[in-house]
Structure formats: C-alpha cells, structure tokens
Amino acid sequence: MRFLYLVVDDLNADAAEMTRLAERGQALVGSDDVFDVTRIEIGPGYFYESVVGGALVVPGVLHAVSRHGADYDAIILGCATDPGLDAARSITDCAVIGGGEASVVLTALLGRTFGIVTIAESAVPELRAQIRRVGAESRCVGVESIETPFADVDRKYEQARDAVTEQAVSLRDQGADSIVLSCMSFGFTAMAQDVSARIGIPVLDPVRAAVAAGHAQAITGTGVSRKAVPRLENPGFLHDYLGRFSQVSLDSGLTGYAPALPTTAAQSRKDSHA
Structure with a gap:
C-alpha cells in the first residue's frame, strides 16, 4: 500500500x-x-x-x-x-x-475497557468527543494528560515515557484493559511497546493503528x-x-x-x- x-x-x-x-x-x-x-x-x-x-x-x-x-x-x-x-x-x-479514531476502535479487539493518555489537557474535550462519535464512551475509564509538548515525546523520550507510564498505570488500576496513546508523535517512537512492557497490558499508538x-x-x-x-x-x-x-x-x-x-x-x- x-x-x-x-x-x-x-x-x-x-x-x-x-x-x-x-x-x-x-x-x-x-x-x-x-x-x-x-x-x-x-x-x-x-x-x-x-x-x-x-x-x-x-x-x-x-x-x-x-x-x-x-x-x-x-x-x-x-x-x-x-x-x-x-x-x-x-x-x-x-x-x-x-489515527485517534482507529486506535479507539481497535481497543474493542483487546478488551472491554480502555483509557487514553494524551500530551495536553487542552486536547481532552476533543478526544472525549471522538470517543462519543465512535460509540465507545461506556468503555472508556478516563482520559489523562502528561502536559508535554509533542516535540518532546522524541527529544526527551525517557522523561515522556515515565510520565506516560505513570498515567497509564493509573488508568489500568481504574479498570482499563488497554491504553491508547493519543498523540501521533508517540507512533514515531517505541513508546507503546515500552509502556506495555512496563504495565502489563496492551498499549496502542495512533500511527500503527492508522496503518x-x-x-x-x-x-x-x-x-x-x-x-x-x-x-x-x-x-x-x-x-x-x-x-x-x-x-x-x-x-x-x-x-x-x-x-x-x-x-x-x-x-x-x-x-x-x-
């Protein structure tokens, strides 16, 4: 393709x-x-x-x-x-x-519930609207932010990974079966794989989900x-x-x-x- x-x-x-x-x-x-x-x-x-x-x-x-x-x-x-x-x-x-829509839809293949980690609180309302749009509101346990500029996902990878892990653990403990990383910058790193290995549940990034x-x-x-x-x-x-x-x-x-x-x-x- x-x-x-x-x-x-x-x-x-x-x-x-x-x-x-x-x-x-x-x-x-x-x-x-x-x-x-x-x-x-x-x-x-x-x-x-x-x-x-x-x-x-x-x-x-x-x-x-x-x-x-x-x-x-x-x-x-x-x-x-x-x-x-x-x-x-x-x-x-x-x-x-x-990639956001694709990620949320794919969570249905991974479990009953999911949570989202994004980079900015200002994106949360749009992401919640996206969840409603695809009919997944009842399956989402929460949307959390790490308050990090998108460029720093790659430039300050370890710092970003630790922040994502912290929020992903919180969502997992609230009942999420999987995690969506809702910023395309995550998809050009190994963030999903690294965080999944740390928290023990599937983690999706939107670039791979889009592909x-x-x-x-x-x-x-x-x-x-x-x-x-x-x-x-x-x-x-x-x-x-x-x-x-x-x-x-x-x-x-x-x-x-x-x-x-x-x-x-x-x-x-x-x-x-x-």
Missing part, C-alpha cells in the same frame, strides 16, 4: 525532522508498503493540541487530500484528534484515516460508507475557497502559510543532506 502522512501541527518542520518521520514511518510499515510524508500548505506554523488549532488546519487538510488523494491508497491525518476527518473523506475515494486500519480496508475491499459520509458533489466552490489562501497574507501571530516539502521520503532524505 501507498500511505501518505500529513504533518498538520508543525509547518516549520525542517528537512531533518521530515526525514525522521519518513524513515521511521517506512520502517514501521516495512518494505512492502510506501510511507511518504508531507506538510499541509495552509495552517498554523505550529500549535499545541487545541480545538482552535484543529479548526485552523482543516483547510490545509482538505487542500492536501484534494491534491494527493489520487496518488495514494490511504492518507493518515497527522493529529490524533483527527481534524477534518469526515470533510476529507467527502472529497476523495482514497481512504482517509484518523492497520488502512490495511483492513484494503484487505476487505471496503471504504467509507457514502450513506455516512456523502461525496461532495460540487467541489468547485471548495477549490476556489482554498485557492484564496495562497493570495492573502495571514496574520503571523495566529496562522502562517508554508509550501510543502517534497512528498517522497527519498527526496526528503536527499534535501536533508544538501
């Missing part, structure tokens, strides 16, 4: 960071699949998880899905609150996967139901609207515009050594 991962939370990520994501993502899926990475072109330069940040990236998500959907089997949204998920699904026949969901759709030959998410019949107005973003100067205090880095992992690696 051909996966495209959309970076939505750091439009200023340099070539080295894009290469890190591409190489770790490719290692995750293996040689039989392709894992490319690109940034959205419209959205905040950088944001922590919040309802405002999530809303601001939706135009960029729609632009990227419209641009790249025909070239990939699945597009993975690079935020575990899944910003713009249904809207993106409405404009393409490519599978659009939300699994993409494979599940491919193997079963299914896609999103157009009864649930109707196809946008007249996309011209959307394209006109998105086109305006490249013609206006956005307030740098709130949002920014940045061109996408090359999509392919190979080109990203080349650029990082230029």
Whole structure:
C-alpha cells in the first residue's frame, strides 16, 4: 500500500525532522508498503493540541487530500484528534484515516475497557468527543494528560515515557484493559511497546493503528460508507475557497502559510543532506 502522512501541527518542520518521520514511518510499515510524508500548505506554523488549532488546519487538510488523494491508497491525518476527518473523506475515494479514531476502535479487539493518555489537557474535550462519535464512551475509564509538548515525546523520550507510564498505570488500576496513546508523535517512537512492557497490558499508538486500519480496508475491499459520509458533489466552490489562501497574507501571530516539502521520503532524505 501507498500511505501518505500529513504533518498538520508543525509547518516549520525542517528537512531533518521530515526525514525522521519518513524513515521511521517506512520502517514501521516495512518494505512492502510506501510511507511518504508531507506538510499541509495552509495552517498554523505550529500549535499545541487545541480545538482552535484543529479548526485552523482543516483547510490545509482538505487542500492536501484534494491534491494527493489520487496518488495514494490511504492518507493518515497527522493529529490524533483527527481534524477534518469526515470533510476529507467527502472529497476523495482514497481512504482517509484518523489515527485517534482507529486506535479507539481497535481497543474493542483487546478488551472491554480502555483509557487514553494524551500530551495536553487542552486536547481532552476533543478526544472525549471522538470517543462519543465512535460509540465507545461506556468503555472508556478516563482520559489523562502528561502536559508535554509533542516535540518532546522524541527529544526527551525517557522523561515522556515515565510520565506516560505513570498515567497509564493509573488508568489500568481504574479498570482499563488497554491504553491508547493519543498523540501521533508517540507512533514515531517505541513508546507503546515500552509502556506495555512496563504495565502489563496492551498499549496502542495512533500511527500503527492508522496503518492497520488502512490495511483492513484494503484487505476487505471496503471504504467509507457514502450513506455516512456523502461525496461532495460540487467541489468547485471548495477549490476556489482554498485557492484564496495562497493570495492573502495571514496574520503571523495566529496562522502562517508554508509550501510543502517534497512528498517522497527519498527526496526528503536527499534535501536533508544538501
């Protein structure tokens, strides 16, 4: 399968960071699949998880899905609150996967109950809405935060791992049969495996869950139901609207515009050594 991962939370990520994501993502899926990475072109330069940040990236998500959907089997949204998920699904026949949604759904295969550990308290309301959306509210024992910037999940890995472990133990002791790590940054580390070994129950990260969901759709030959998410019949107005973003100067205090880095992992690696 051909996966495209959309970076939505750091439009200023340099070539080295894009290469890190591409190489770790490719290692995750293996040689039989392709894992490319690109940034959205419209959205905040950088944001922590919040309802405002999530809303601001939706135009960029729609632009990227419209641009790249025909070239990939699945597009993975690079935020575990899944910003713009249904809207993106409405404009393409490519599978659009939300890692947060996929993780919560997969917990049903691991036990009766689950808990969520995320990086910021500001993301908790969105995650609770996500749980309700998939009908899993009665199975969730709680949502906890480690209050850590997403970049520090990798840069300060041991500190982040200890904080995640502490919250995961609390959720386990409250009755969780499994744990969801609800930030995509966790998926580019060994966090899920390390924490699972420490606490003795399954731990899911949203990147691997998204890849699994993409494979599940491919193997079963299914896609999103157009009864649930109707196809946008007249996309011209959307394209006109998105086109305006490249013609206006956005307030740098709130949002920014940045061109996408090359999509392919190979080109990203080349650029990082230029």
